[in-house]
Amino acid sequence: MEIGKFPHSLLEKLLQQPRFNDHRVLLGPGLGEDAAVIDMGETLLIAKSDPITFAIDRIGWYAVQVNANDIACMGGPPRWFLATLLVPESFTENQAGELFNQVLDACNQ
Known part of the structure; x- marks a missing residue:
């Protein structure tokens, strides 16, 4: 198995x-899904956390x-960063x- 990756x-x-x-989770885990969508009542929350493995700098x-x-x-x-x-x-x-x-500089842009 490749380090850090599950085979498809x-x-x-x-x-x-x-x-x-x-029932509030409108879009949960799935192949090809990049984020979760959660019904917060008056609004929807899109939540995402993805490690970066390709970058050498920055x-x-x-x-x-x-x-x-x-x-x-x-x-x-x-709006927020995980x-x-x-x-x-x-x-x-x-x-x-x-x-x-x-991270702080990028969040403030």
């Missing part, structure tokens, strides 16, 4: 199993942009500070 066939099998039953900036783009593609305005950041064991405190600053 396994993911399909896992997603067919019985899941939670909450990881924090890409993390915000990729997730914001997926929410926008589903018709919602990106951080899912994967870093190597060798990541330093200075690198963590830079990554955090990138």
Whole structure:
């Protein structure tokens, strides 16, 4: 199995199993689904969290942009950010500070 990735066939099998039953979840987990859609009463909430695995630099900036783009593609305005950041064991405190600053800068754009 590729590190960090389930094969498509396994993911399909896992997603067919019985899941939670909450009528407010209008769009839950599924193949090809990039976000969840939750009925909050007066409005809908689009929730998304996606780790960034392709970036070598500007990881924090890409993390915000990729997730914001997926929410926008589903018709919602990106308002909040759920951080899912994967870093190597060798990541330093200075690198963590830079990554955090990138996230903050991207969120403030």
